[in-house]
Amino acid sequence: MKNTLLTAAVGVLIVLSGAAADAAPRKAKGSDTVYRDTTSPDGVKGVGTESQDIVSMSDAMVRDLLSVPELMNRPTPPRIIVDPKYFRNESSEIIDKALITDRIRVNLIRSAQGRMRFVGREYAGAVEEERELKDAGKVDVGTTGRTRAQAGADYRLVGRIGTRDAIDTRSGTKSRFSQYTFELLDMEYGEIIWSNLYEFKKENRDDVVYR
Amino acid sequence: MPKPALCVLLGGLALAGGAFAAPPSSLPPLPYDAGPEPFVERLESDRPTNWVLNQMEIGARAFWRGDYALAKSALDDAIQRIDAVFSDSESAAKARRLWYDEGSKDFKGEPYERAMVFLYRGLIFLRDGDYENARAAFRRGQLQDAFAEEDQNRSDFAALVFLEAWASHLNRDLDLSQEALAQLKRLRPDFGGFAEKDDTLVFAETGLAPRKLGDGASHSYFVYRRGKPIGENQVQVVNGAAAMQAYPIEDIYYQASTRGGREIDKILQGKAQFKATTGGVGSFLADTSVTLSSVGAALDAGGQFGDAMAAVGAVSGVLLIVSSSTKPQADVRTWSSLPDTVHVFTLAGGVPTPPLTARFLKSGTPLEGAEKPLRCETDPNRKTLCLVRAH
Numbered sequence: 001m002k003n004t005l006l007t008a009a010v011g012v013l014i015v016l017s018g019a020a021a022d023a024a025p026r027k028a029k030g031s032d033t034v035y036r037d038t039t040s041p042d043g044v045k046g047v048g049t050e051s052q053d054i055v056s057m058s059d060a061m062v063r064d065l066l067s068v069p070e071l072m073n074r075p076t077p078p079r080i081i082v083d084p085k086y087f088r089n090e091s092s093e094i095i096d097k098a099l100i101t102d103r104i105r106v107n108l109i110r111s112a113q114g115r116m117r118f119v120g121r122e123y124a125g126a127v128e129e130e131r132e133l134k135d136a137g138k139v140d141v142g143t144t145g146r147t148r149a150q151a152g153a154d155y156r157l158v159g160r161i162g163t164r165d166a167i168d169t170r171s172g173t174k175s176r177f178s179q180y181t182f183e184l185l186d187m188e189y190g191e192i193i194w195s196n197l198y199e200f201k202k203e204n205r206d207d208v209v210y211r
Numbered sequence: 212m213p214k215p216a217l218c219v220l221l222g223g224l225a226l227a228g229g230a231f232a233a234p235p236s237s238l239p240p241l242p243y244d245a246g247p248e249p250f251v252e253r254l255e256s257d258r259p260t261n262w263v264l265n266q267m268e269i270g271a272r273a274f275w276r277g278d279y280a281l282a283k284s285a286l287d288d289a290i291q292r293i294d295a296v297f298s299d300s301e302s303a304a305k306a307r308r309l310w311y312d313e314g315s316k317d318f319k320g321e322p323y324e325r326a327m328v329f330l331y332r333g334l335i336f337l338r339d340g341d342y343e344n345a346r347a348a349f350r351r352g353q354l355q356d357a358f359a360e361e362d363q364n365r366s367d368f369a370a371l372v373f374l375e376a377w378a379s380h381l382n383r384d385l386d387l388s389q390e391a392l393a394q395l396k397r398l399r400p401d402f403g404g405f406a407e408k409d410d411t412l413v414f415a416e417t418g419l420a421p422r423k424l425g426d427g428a429s430h431s432y433f434v435y436r437r438g439k440p441i442g443e444n445q446v447q448v449v450n451g452a453a454a455m456q457a458y459p460i461e462d463i464y465y466q467a468s469t470r471g472g473r474e475i476d477k478i479l480q481g482k483a484q485f486k487a488t489t490g491g492v493g494s495f496l497a498d499t500s501v502t503l504s505s506v507g508a509a510l511d512a513g514g515q516f517g518d519a520m521a522a523v524g525a526v527s528g529v530l531l532i533v534s535s536s537t538k539p540q541a542d543v544r545t546w547s548s549l550p551d552t553v554h555v556f557t558l559a560g561g562v563p564t565p566p567l568t569a570r571f572l573k574s575g576t577p578l579e580g581a582e583k584p585l586r587c588e589t590d591p592n593r594k595t596l597c598l599v600r601a602h
Contacts, residue, residue: 046294089343090387092350094290094332097343165354 047165047176047202048093057198058103061182065104066111068184068194071155077115080184081156082108083122091163093178100180101157119153155193158185175203240547243419243602247272247281263292264318264544267328271548274331275600277586279338286332293319293328293355316542323421323466324546325355326368333374334414334598340590342382349375356466369398370461370553377412377557380405381594402458410593411560413585415446415457415569416600418551421467423543433541435468438551443571443578443601446554448585450565457554457569464551550600562593569599 039052065071071078082105084097109118120127127150133139134146159182166175177199184194238257241249250268257265266289273282319325329352336345353366353375366372376391392404419438426434446457468474560567567585571578587597 048294088384089347090384092347092354094336094344094347094351165350167354167357 047174047204049095049178053198053200054099054103057180058100058107060198061104061196062107062111064196065108065184065194070193072112072115077117078154079117079119079151080108081119081121081153081187083157085122086156086158086185087161088159089161091161091178092165092176093161093163095161097161104157117151119151121153124150153187155184156187158183171205173203173205175201177201243548245272246276247278247285260317261544262317263289263320264546266292267320267324267546268548270328270331271546274335275548275598279335282331283335286328286335289328290332292317293325318542318544320546321467322356322470323368323463324549326352326371326466327463327546327549328352329355330371330374333378334596337374337378337381337412338588338590338596340592340594342378346375346378346382346387349378367398368461368466369395370555372398373402373460373555377405380409381592399460402460405557406559408559409557411558411564411587411595411597413448413457413556413558413567413569413597413599415554415556415598416550416552417441417443417446417554417571419602420545420547420549420551421464423541423545425541425543433543435464437464441551443573444552445572445575446556446599447570447572447577448556448558449568449570449582450558454570455556455558457556459552460555461553462551463549463553560595562589562595564589564595564597567597571601
């Protein structure tokens with residue numbers, strides 16, 4: 001009996017001392033930086049767009065664009081603008097749209113092997129600056145000669161990001177449906193010559209103490 | 212029972228009372244107008260469970276000082292941690308466990324505090340001319356508020372709805388702007404909207420942050436109280452000789468002490484419990500022509516809530532957070548640099564922005580010496596954001 005009581009008392013103190021130690025300021029242990037596969041799920045979980053979504057959607061759009069006859073079968077390679085300007089974010093997702101459009105453009109340029117040409121319209125200011133210097137005779141004409149104007153485009157990548165969020169406070173469940181719409185717009189006639197979607201829905205539930 | 216063993220046991224229990232009756236010690240409060248530096252230091256010295264709270268303080272204080280780089284990084288970090296799911300986190304498990312108090316969990320803030328993180332982040336996006344991400348931030352803020360409601364995707368955080376409309380207006384997404392304004396009309400029927408040519412937003416804050424005061428046996432719950440002292444509740448934007456009344460779009464204390472327009476009684480086992488009869492949450496908006504009952508009416512129209520809200524009162528919401536295995540110990544950690552009321556005003560100011568000042572009033576009477584210049588910045592698209600706070 002005596003031993004049992006002593007054991008119980010000591011046990012109480014051990015539990016309490018452990019708890020008290022936890023109540024004191026604690027420093028989280030750090031970890032070394034490690035490389036991860038960009039197509040792997042993020043370690044930090046949420047219902048938003050992750051790196052693997054950006055990689056997957058960009059690669060899917062590139063593969064699909066490379067099979068569009070209007071782009072690939074023309075004797076004169078079409079000129080295309082791929083930048084984030086008309087890729088509208090109407091969603092609840094805070095995102096750098098250029099992550100997606102840059103990846104599409106870079107992979108298209110590398111894969112199309114000259115069958116499409118790309119206009120860097122977002123850098124038009126830099127081009128104009130150089131052309132003015134050439135016009136003023138402050139620099140020479142370079143090695144590729146002069147043109148009457150900068151390149152006009154035949155097509156432009158446009159699109160929209162949309163989301164629908166849902167929350168159930170009874171269960172603490174959050175879900176988000178995300179839809180990325182990609183389209184190729186004829187810049188003379190206004191026709192949409194290609195469209196594709198990338199969509200996903202994510203759901204999670206936080207711990208009860210945060211609801 | 213042998214005396215030594217009894218003493219040890221009783222001593223242990225006494226220690227238990229001493230160790231767990233009070234919330235875990237937190238660092239002392241700092242003045243409302245203190246800069247972000249002390250909180251940057253606290254990131255290292257304070258408990259790790261207060262990380263988000265300290266980032267919130269850094270974010271708001273750096274924002275109002277004009278240190279947007281620091282504010283941005285602090286708010287982004289807070290957002291990441293708010294968004295993170297803590298389903299298997301150790302501290303959440305401890306907060307549920309016997310003997311552990313509510314305050315030992317990682318702080319993510321109450322819905323109004325989480326919403327304000329997105330509000331400030333959205334304002335920085337506006338300042339940078341990134342209207343789409345600003346709109347996304349304001350929408351995300353509304354979702355934080357919607358957390359507290361019974362149904363999905365409803366929010367009565369009018370300041371965020373207004374800012375969503377303004378971001379769409381600046382981005383020339385007129386359809387989206389109109390949609391948000393229609394939603395705002397249900398929450399603030401007397402808000403006049405903004406003109407098509409308006410290009411300048413004045414965002415003003417008055418009063419001090421809502422307070423959370425522990426109450427009940429072992430401080431098992433806390434009550435909300437309006438920040439004090441509050442010397443002003445109205446703002447006029449002065450352009451030369453002309454003084455124009457800013458619209459009081461949001462009462463932060465009201466947001467803290469209600470959910471979806473209903474007064475909180477408690478949250479029990481993860482579910483908000485509302486008072487059976489509406490008591491009435493005092494609001495300065497009622498003093499400044501914004502009728503709070505309209506919010507209830509709007510929500511009634513949506514078929515969600517039965518009781519309309521009462522008018523002015525001093526009763527605050529009571530929040531009790533317990534789970535079946537948690538020793539009651541309310542989490543009274545508070546984002547102390549929030550305002551009491553948010554006011555907005557829009558105009559076609561053009562560039563350069565005319566010299567504007569703000570005059571603060573209490574129930575229509577100007578406070579002596581309380582006129583401040585607005586801090587205005589114009590983005591690359593020639594749209595201007597002007598900021599001013601009373602304190």
